[in-house]
Amino acid sequence: MPVLAAAAPLYREPAPAVLPEAVLTVEDLTLGLGSGRKLVDTVSFTLRRGRLLALVGESGSGKSLTALSLLGLLPDPPVRIQSGAIRFAGQDLATLDPAGWRRIRGAGIAMIFQEPLSALNPVMTIGRQIGEAVRLHTGLTGRPAEKRVLELLDLVRMPDAARRARDYPHRLSGGMRQRVLIAMAMAGRPKILIADEPTTALDVTVQADILDTIADLRAEFGLAVLLISHDLGLVADHADEVAVMYAGRIVEQGRSDMVLDWPAHPYTRGLLGARPTGGQGPLRQRGWPRLAEIGGQAPGADAVLSGCSFAPRCLAATAACRSAQPDLRELARGHRVACIRVGAFE
Amino acid sequence: MSALWRQFRRNRPALAGLTILALVVALGVGAPLIRPGDPWAEIAQPDLWPGEDWRFPFGSDVLGRDLLSGLLHGARVSLVIGFSAALVAGSLGTLTGSLAGFYGGWLDDALMRLAESFQTIPAFLMAIVIVALFSPSPLTIVLSIVAVSWPGVARLVRAETLRLRAADFVLACRSFGMGDARIILTQILPNCLAPVIVTISVMVASGILIEAGLSFLGLGDPSQLSWGTMIAIGRGSLRSAWYMSAIPGLAILLTVMAINLIGDGLNDALNPYLRDRSK
Amino acid sequence: MSAIAIGFRLPPYARFLARRIGQSLALVFCTVLITFTVINLAPGDMVDVMAGEAGAADAGYIALLRQRYGLDQPVPVRLLHYVEQLGHFDFGYSFRHNKPVLQLIGERLGATALLMGSSTILAITGAVLLGIMAARRLNTATDGIISVLALLAYATPVFWVGLMLILVFSVKLRWLPSGGMETLFSGLTGPARFGDLAAHLVLPAITLALFHLALYTRLLRASMLEVLRQDFIRTARAKGLPERIVVGRHALGNALLPLVTMVGMQLGAALGGSVVVESVFAWPGLGRLAFDAVGERDLNLLVGIVLFSGLLVITVNLLVDLLYSWLDPRIETQ
Numbered sequence: 015m016p017v018l019a020a021a022a023p024l025y026r027e028p029a030p031a032v033l034p035e036a037v038l039t040v041e042d043l044t045l046g047l048g049s050g051r052k053l054v055d056t057v058s059f060t061l062r063r064g065r066l067l068a069l070v071g072e073s074g075s076g077k078s079l080t081a082l083s084l085l086g087l088l089p090d091p092p093v094r095i096q097s098g099a100i101r102f103a104g105q106d107l108a109t110l111d112p113a114g115w116r117r118i119r120g121a122g123i124a125m126i127f128q129e130p131l132s133a134l135n136p137v138m139t140i141g142r143q144i145g146e147a148v149r150l151h152t153g154l155t156g157r158p159a160e161k162r163v164l165e166l167l168d169l170v171r172m173p174d175a176a177r178r179a180r181d182y183p184h185r186l187s188g189g190m191r192q193r194v195l196i197a198m199a200m201a202g203r204p205k206i207l208i209a210d211e212p213t214t215a216l217d218v219t220v221q222a223d224i225l226d227t228i229a230d231l232r233a234e235f236g237l238a239v240l241l242i243s244h245d246l247g248l249v250a251d252h253a254d255e256v257a258v259m260y261a262g263r264i265v266e267q268g269r270s271d272m273v274l275d276w277p278a279h280p281y282t283r284g285l286l287g288a289r290p291t292g293g294q295g296p297l298r299q300r301g302w303p304r305l306a307e308i309g310g311q312a313p314g315a316d317a318v319l320s321g322c323s324f325a326p327r328c329l330a331a332t333a334a335c336r337s338a339q340p341d342l343r344e345l346a347r348g349h350r351v352a353c354i355r356v357g358a359f360e
Numbered sequence: 361m362s363a364l365w366r367q368f369r370r371n372r373p374a375l376a377g378l379t380i381l382a383l384v385v386a387l388g389v390g391a392p393l394i395r396p397g398d399p400w401a402e403i404a405q406p407d408l409w410p411g412e413d414w415r416f417p418f419g420s421d422v423l424g425r426d427l428l429s430g431l432l433h434g435a436r437v438s439l440v441i442g443f444s445a446a447l448v449a450g451s452l453g454t455l456t457g458s459l460a461g462f463y464g465g466w467l468d469d470a471l472m473r474l475a476e477s478f479q480t481i482p483a484f485l486m487a488i489v490i491v492a493l494f495s496p497s498p499l500t501i502v503l504s505i506v507a508v509s510w511p512g513v514a515r516l517v518r519a520e521t522l523r524l525r526a527a528d529f530v531l532a533c534r535s536f537g538m539g540d541a542r543i544i545l546t547q548i549l550p551n552c553l554a555p556v557i558v559t560i561s562v563m564v565a566s567g568i569l570i571e572a573g574l575s576f577l578g579l580g581d582p583s584q585l586s587w588g589t590m591i592a593i594g595r596g597s598l599r600s601a602w603y604m605s606a607i608p609g610l611a612i613l614l615t616v617m618a619i620n621l622i623g624d625g626l627n628d629a630l631n632p633y634l635r636d637r638s639k
Numbered sequence: 640m641s642a643i644a645i646g647f648r649l650p651p652y653a654r655f656l657a658r659r660i661g662q663s664l665a666l667v668f669c670t671v672l673i674t675f676t677v678i679n680l681a682p683g684d685m686v687d688v689m690a691g692e693a694g695a696a697d698a699g700y701i702a703l704l705r706q707r708y709g710l711d712q713p714v715p716v717r718l719l720h721y722v723e724q725l726g727h728f729d730f731g732y733s734f735r736h737n738k739p740v741l742q743l744i745g746e747r748l749g750a751t752a753l754l755m756g757s758s759t760i761l762a763i764t765g766a767v768l769l770g771i772m773a774a775r776r777l778n779t780a781t782d783g784i785i786s787v788l789a790l791l792a793y794a795t796p797v798f799w800v801g802l803m804l805i806l807v808f809s810v811k812l813r814w815l816p817s818g819g820m821e822t823l824f825s826g827l828t829g830p831a832r833f834g835d836l837a838a839h840l841v842l843p844a845i846t847l848a849l850f851h852l853a854l855y856t857r858l859l860r861a862s863m864l865e866v867l868r869q870d871f872i873r874t875a876r877a878k879g880l881p882e883r884i885v886v887g888r889h890a891l892g893n894a895l896l897p898l899v900t901m902v903g904m905q906l907g908a909a910l911g912g913s914v915v916v917e918s919v920f921a922w923p924g925l926g927r928l929a930f931d932a933v934g935e936r937d938l939n940l941l942v943g944i945v946l947f948s949g950l951l952v953i954t955v956n957l958l959v960d961l962l963y964s965w966l967d968p969r970i971e972t973q
Contacts, residue, residue: 087873116880116881117879119876119879124878125877127874132870133871134874135874135875136893136968137893137896137969138889150878150879182969184969195874198874
């Protein structure tokens with residue numbers, strides 16, 4: 015058992031910040047198959063104007079499903095919302111009917127996806143696809159609509175927009191396609207942008223560009239962004255808040271500088287130790303091994319769990335850990351952890 | 361093999377098809393027993409409706425021929441022609457397709473151009489021409505069906521051969537000196553078997569339809585009474601005694617549908633099998 | 640691209656076109672070869688038939704005829720002669736009708752084109768409607784019923800369907816005429832004539848369409864299912880588009896592409912089917928002409944029709960290929 019050094023000196027309590035208004039609040043959202051197996055378990059977070067919340071985790075942790083549920087795009091059947099609420103614009107989206115969802119999509123909440131090529135209709139020009147969104151959300155047609163399309167393309171920093179608008183998706187590079195998707199998403203002036211692994215399929219250099227573009231949109235329009243990613247480097251550079259998911263639950267959540275510099279949950283520590291940047295942070299000094307070196311895998315969808323889902327792989331697990339699923343507890347203002355062993359470090 | 365059967369068995373429509381086909385085959389085989397004698401014989405009172413006379417359960421046609429006898433003997437004709445044509449076309453197509461795919465080059469080009477040409481001439485027209493030019497007989501009918509069906513098999517086998525030619529196990533066989541013929545016969549063809557079987561089953565169905573069409577137009581075997589011929593004969597009495605045309609048509613419908621269902625079932629059963637084997 | 644390169648290289652689309660035309664010509668040659676072979680393999684030739692009919696079995700007369708029609712020449716010479724004839728658009732001469740084959744074909748082509756055109760439109764329209772319905776209500780009763788009906792239509796002999804339709808709609812219900820293209824000697828003109836034509840067209844067009852309807856429905860259903868699984872459909876929904884636009888514009892636009900190819904491929908089958916349909920409905924088209932030629936042993940005409948059909952199919956396939964490459968922007972014709 016690695017020696018768990020004494021807890022780092024408590025990081026300076028950050029000066030209380032006035033948080034921007036909440037735009038969307040997820041309360042104890044639980045998604046599952048029918049009424050059975052839970053795929054996402056009592057997840058709660060808040061998206062705020064102009065801020066980026068990153069949902070981090072391995073594949074299978076439930077982060078994509080959480081994102082899809084915010085747009086009513088869950089593959090239902092078999093996955094459905096079992097309980098919880100999604101509060102947006104005075105409504106609970108969890109109870110919305112198809113007509114209600116159509117009003118929200120694109121206009122209130124918009125989403126971009128991972129594979130930009132397959133996310134675009136191959137037989138329509140990108141100008142027409144963006145134009146479709148423009149016409150739908152603004153009611154503009156003809157010339158004014160075309161103008162708007164070009165404006166949107168400029169907004170996302172698409173080079174040579176006028177010519178590109180007449181191109182088909184396969185003619186564009188990956189980065190440009192993703193810009194097209196962002197432009198399409200912005201057509202309805204949504205309050206929230208959900209980005210599900212937007213850069214995973216792109217080159218490293220392009221990745222930063224895309225996120226910079228998104229950052230500009232946040233600044234200019236007060237866009238609230240939910241970023242799904244497993245790339246901690248990107249998250250570190252752009253996120254205001256981070257929520258770490260494991261096996262369908264949020265295990266650590268809070269201001270990004272807090273969570274990333276002083277990770278408290280053993281899983282988060284393992285993740286951060288696995289960063290290719292060399293793990294120079296406090297982790298190394300703590301001697302906490304990388305997640306890959308701990309071994310084991312996240313529980314599959316049919317695993318029945320009692321106790322903490324991470325316990326089987328956790329080097330600090332005790333019998334108490336295996337008996338009950340820990341709740342999120344506030345470690346410091348703006349930083350919450352679901353682990354009973356953290357208190358032990360303090 | 362038994363895994364295949366188990367998979368096939370689970371497909372209810374396919375099983376139904378198999379049952380129906382088995383019934384038709386049994387009836388065809390048993391024709392001389394159930395209704396001995398010549399189906400052309402005018403033994404009944406003409407224009408009997410089905411059920412009027414229990415001796416002739418399906419009634420009789422305009423000249424007093426027993427419809428049941430015609431149905432049974434017609435089953436033999438359809439099945440024999442359909443199956444033999446499918447087998448010959450399948451063999452011919454497999455031969456040309458595998459040679460074309462294996463050797464490539466000018467042989468491939470020539471054979472494939474030939475196959476394409478056979479496919480561009482409308483199938484039924486080609487069949488009519490062949491039968492008309494060479495006088496209708498079971499042989500010419502089978503020949504005409506083969507002429508229009510073989511290209512499909514050839515292309516399929518060629519595609520599979522091309523794919524398999526570059527496979528590791530074939531290269532391995534070459535490297536220890538296996539001759540071309542042996543490679544084709546023992547390595548490549550067995551792996552093509554599945555889609556070819558499915559195609560052959562479909563060809564039986566289309567063969568039966570072509571034969572029926574030819575007989576209807578008067579180009580059938582003049583000595584045999586085929587279902588298509590029965591429909592043509594019944595056409596004259598369509599107004600008053602439509603059952604004469606309806607019943608043989610239903611027979612064709614059922615038989616072809618049964619074969620199609622079996623083909624679908626084979627396709628479904630063989631596909632996952634295919635995927636696993638090719639890995 | 641330098642100025643020199645432009646001078647020496649054709650634009651990519653033209654190169655594609657040239658290649659396809661070249662392939663088609665090769666195909667044409669093969670088809671001619673096959674037709675010629677079949678003609679010459681047949682026992683007895685035209686002269687035997689003619690002599691038999693004339694009743695004159697005089698050996699000298701027969702030899703004279705052979706010489707006149709060049710049938711005493713060696714095979715390669717005759718092939719050359721035949722090809723040369725075709726080059727002049729001479730498809731042969733029909734002795735029965737005493738007209739050049741091509742002229743006969745021309746007279747009947749319109750009727751067949753009308754029949755095939757309307758049946759194709761019927762088949763495609765029906766397939767789109769049914770295919771979408773089946774794909775959207777996957778594995779429900781509707782889907783099942785559509786699949787069963789498609790299966791039935793696929794297995795039914797075309798001529799029998801025709802007869803049954805005549806039985807129901809013509810004999811029993813007396814709604815529609817049982818044959819022919821127009822009511823003869825009726826003296827109808829204008830819209831009334833058009834209506835008469837349409838009434839005569841309904842049953843044969845439906846009969847011919849049924850088989851292809853089944854085929855296209857199955858294809859479209861499978862194609863729609865495939866397309867609806869794609870990511871861009873999710874994007875379209877995420878945009879907030881109503882479902883009917885997602886399906887009708889985005890999904891269908893992509894799902895129709897394989898259908899285009901299939902329709903082109905089926906032209907040959909449709910031509911073959913028209914022989915039977917035209918016989919059943921006494922429709923004065925090419926198919927009927929071919930069938931009559933069989934009965935009359937007019938081999939010239941028959942073979943001429945076959946050749947013409949083959950060439951027609953080749954041309955249409957070429958056009959369909961071009962159409963497809965124009966429709967699908969992913970095909971870079973380089």
